[in-house]
Amino acid sequence: DSGVTQTPKHLITATGQRVTLRCSPRSGDLSVYWYQQSLDQGLQFLIQYYNGEERAKGNILERFSAQQFPDLHSELNLSSLELGDSALYFCASSVGAGEIQYFGAGTRLSVL
């Protein structure tokens, strides 16, 4: 168990809908990262937060947004969902911005 908690484990929804994925980092970790793992694109970095502030952005679509709350948990919001958004979404956390990243078990999103 990495100590990073992601909910829900599975999410099934329809095209055009909006969903929210939640991540609770390890105790004491200030930095949260979101990654997408899909069959065609592999693993891709989406976005990073450090102590509530956005730190870096990767290949994140405009339909996607994220935030990190004062209690350090983070949410990834995916809207106007398309079939191609079906993927495994990972959250990782680290103590500082450049430390080892520990991963949650992921949220499997299926868009039908």
Place this chain on the structure above:
Amino acid sequence: AQTVTQSQPEMSVQEAETVTLSCTYDTSESDYYLFWYKQPPSRQMILVIRQEAYKQQNATENRFSVNFQKAAKSFSLKISDSQLGDAAMYFCAYRDSDSNYQLIWGAGTKLIIKP
């Protein structure tokens, strides 16, 4: 831009034998980190080993060791005494040492352990 290449989509090894997974990368940076992560069927991404580019000594963690060749931009993972529990997808990842902390991933190698 940095890239990571894993040229072996699948590898198989007999239980108790040794296997080496390959990874090459491209970067213009001189200081960076390299990682091997394991993803078993449970989907959990588990850190196996980390190497800092400025350290010449190859990292080891029990049965796992790396062969880091900085000039050749090569970072292979050796698994000794393979066990059934080692069966998983193995991903090589790169990270800059400052400011940009995102992990850049290879496509992964599926490791099959034959009993």
